Amino acid sequence: MYTVGSYLAARLSQIGLKHHFAVAGDYTLVLLDQLLTNKDMKQIYCSNELNCGFSAEGYARAHGAAAAIVTFSVGALSAFDAIGGAYAENLPVLLVSGAPNSNDLATEHLLHHTLGTHDFTYQLEMAKKITCAAVTISSAVNAPEKIDYAIRTALCERKPAYIEIACNIASAPCAAPGPISAVISEEPSDSETLKAAVAAAAEFLRGKKKPVLLIGSKLRAAGAEKEAIELANSLGCAVAVMAAAKSFFPENHPQFVGIYWGKISTPGAQAVVDGSDSVVCIGTLFNDYSTVGWTAEPNGPGVLTADQKRVRMDGHDFSRIHLRHFLSALSGKVEKRDATMIEYSRVRCEPPVEIAAKPGAKLTRAEWLRQIRPLVTADTTVFAETGDSWFNGMALDLPGGARFEIEMQWGHIGWSVPASFGYAIGAPDRRVIALIGDGAFQLTAQEVAQMIRQKLPVIIFLMNNHGYTIEVEIHDGPYNNVKNWDYAGLIKVFNAEDGRGRGFRANNGGELAEAIKVALANHDGPTLIECVIDRDDCTADLIAWGHLVAKANGRPPEPQ
Ligand code: DPX
Numbered sequence: 275m276y277t278v279g280s281y282l283a284a285r286l287s288q289i290g291l292k293h294h295f296a297v298a299g300d301y302t303l304v305l306l307d308q309l310l311t312n313k314d315m316k317q318i319y320c321s322n323e324l325n326c327g328f329s330a331e332g333y334a335r336a337h338g339a340a341a342a343i344v345t346f347s348v349g350a351l352s353a354f355d356a357i358g359g360a361y362a363e364n365l366p367v368l369l370v371s372g373a374p375n376s377n378d379l380a381t382e383h384l385l386h387h388t389l390g391t392h393d394f395t396y397q398l399e400m401a402k403k404i405t406c407a408a409v410t411i412s413s414a415v416n417a418p419e420k421i422d423y424a425i426r427t428a429l430c431e432r433k434p435a436y437i438e439i440a441c442n443i444a445s446a447p448c449a450a451p452g453p454i455s456a457v458i459s460e461e462p463s464d465s466e467t468l469k470a471a472v473a474a475a476a477e478f479l480r481g482k483k484k485p486v487l488l489i490g491s492k493l494r495a496a497g498a499e500k501e502a503i504e505l506a507n508s509l510g511c512a513v514a515v516m517a518a519a520k521s522f523f524p525e526n527h528p529q530f531v532g533i534y535w536g537k538i539s540t541p542g543a544q545a546v547v548d549g550s551d552s553v554v555c556i557g558t559l560f561n562d563y564s565t566v567g568w569t570a571e572p573n574g575p576g577v578l579t580a581d582q583k584r585v586r587m588d589g590h591d592f593s594r595i596h597l598r599h600f601l602s603a604l605s606g607k608v609e610k611r612d613a614t615m616i617e618y619s620r621v622r623c624e625p626p627v628e629i630a631a632k633p634g635a636k637l638t639r640a641e642w643l644r645q646i647r648p649l650v651t652a653d654t655t656v657f658a659e660t661g662d663s664w665f666n667g668m669a670l671d672l673p674g675g676a677r678f679e680i681e682m683q684w685g686h687i688g689w690s691v692p693a694s695f696g697y698a699i700g701a702p703d704r705r706v707i708a709l710i711g712d713g714a715f716q717l718t719a720q721e722v723a724q725m726i727r728q729k730l731p732v733i734i735f736l737m738n739n740h741g742y743t744i745e746v747e748i749h750d751g752p753y754n755n756v757k758n759w760d761y762a763g764l765i766k767v768f769n770a771e772d773g774r775g776r777g778f779r780a781n782n783g784g785e786l787a788e789a790i791k792v793a794l795a796n797h798d799g800p801t802l803i804e805c806v807i808d809r810d811d812c813t814a815d816l817i818a819w820g821h822l823v824a825k826a827n828g829r830p831p832e833p834q
């Protein structure tokens with residue numbers, strides 16, 4: 275016997291979810307009970323719905339998809355911010371919201387957790403803008419079809435979907451789920467179009483001397499990481515990676531030349547990309563930040579763009595083909611072209627030697643970076659929060675297997691606390707390290723308590739530079755000052771009587787080294803290391819990038 279809630283649970287479990295994230299509320303309690311009847315999935319609780327959404331977003335990064343269950347309006351509207359993030363970052367997160375009793379929908383009743391009007395549709399209407407599928411279930415009869423449609427569309431589009439379930443329908447009897455293949459099987463590439471696209475791309479490359487591959491963040495969403503390596507191996511050319519796609523192409527691959535990010539690229543990478551006569555952009559996303567205020571955007575007839583389901587180049591535009599099919603087929607049709615590797619070997623520079631600071635000297639960003647480099651091993655995932663952590667993160671070399679997570683399109687400060695929590699739930703065998711600024715941490719700090727509750731050994735480096743430094747570089751003012759907290763002391767508060775989190779404040783390199791030792795030995799909870807640095811101690815990359823972005827932001831209105 276299935277109910278609407280247990281049907282949903284079965285589908286979530288069938289698509290591979292071992293957990294779902296939740297914050298309780300009276301419109302969802304019965305649904306949560308129904309989800310609990312599925313013994314293949316655990317319910318993980320969050321401190322608030324924004325964090326719940328971001329926890330699911332992080333879980334989807336580790337696990338391919340995720341679900342967050344929240345209550346009507348007071349919960350869902352908070353979660354919407356994170357769902358917008360999942361949309362921007364191409365992650366299939368299912369937001370499930372409890373909703374008013376189906377008998378109330380057509381009445382003149384006023385209900386709690388609503389706007390105090392008779393309109394109960396506004397939440398669904400809002401959800402439509404930030405998801406690829408939004409359904410409302412107010413009768414059990416059509417629930418299977420609507421649930422399957424929402425999940426299938428999310429998985430296929432790699433975008434979030436929204437399912438609203440009236441609170442009295444969650445436990446209503448419902449049909450049993452059919453084979454899961456109806457939900458997870460994807461539309462194949464159109465074979466004729468695929469052939470034509472591959473032929474056109476092979477021709478495009480044949481006429482060029484210096485091809486280069488540029489990897490973007492949509493590569494993972496397309497599930498085409500392996501196929502990008504295949505094409506790189508066949509071409510033998512240089513491969514640069516955009517910042518938002520760091521780790522999507524292995525940094526220990528012999529053709530990896532670094533991060534392409536305009537003026538602040540890895541030394542040598544910009545020269546190779548900008549000097550190429552054929553940039554093959556794979557899953558790339560060019561916005562004002564990634565182009566450094568529109569100063570670095572490959573375009574023109576020398577650019578081929580291969581996206582999740584579309585391939586474009588001078589005079590051609592093909593759709594309905596999967597990126598991985600295209601890359602794999604193209605690999606078999608190209609010859610070795612290593613001119614850009616030869617060029618790179620000429621322009622590359624050795625990284626500067628980092629000298630250890632005296633253990634008692636005031637902590638600097640450079641000393642901190644030097645000390646955390648060895649922590650990044652094959653089984654590590656680094657989370658880099660919006661702020662100078664982005665630029666510090668880029669400076670970390672990733673050994674084979676290491677992963678890197680960044681939320682560059684949405685850029686919500688505070689994302690990394692719940693997202694690293696959700697990721698650690700989804701990937702318990704990985705060492706999760708989060709790099710977070712003081713300002714960002716203050717938005718979502720509560721989720722450290724959930725890391726403690728779940729005994730997750732996440733290591734948080736909290737860079738306390740007493741302000742919104744990235745904003746300082748873009749445009750300074752009193753609004754960029756942050757009220758100081760006793761960050762390390764927070765852990766004691768969150769631990770209460772049973773937690774095993776650890777909190778440290780490092781004012782110098784010696785204290786940092788000691789704290790790192792304890793963090794590595796603490797397997798029963800998170801370790802937060804507050805690194806106290808000067809307000810102006812930021813990366814040169816942040817300054818260079820900030821000035822160009824500020825210039826783009828500050829363009830005067832064009833005359834009408
Ligand atoms: C804001 C940003 O302390 O990092 O390294 O000091 O910059 P740095 P902090 O965490 O400060 C972050 C701050 C205020 N961005 O510099 S990047 C605007 C912003 C945002 N997201 C949300 N609100 C405001 N990105 C939710």
Ligand code: MG
Nearest residue numbers: 711712741743
């Ligand atoms: Mg700061």
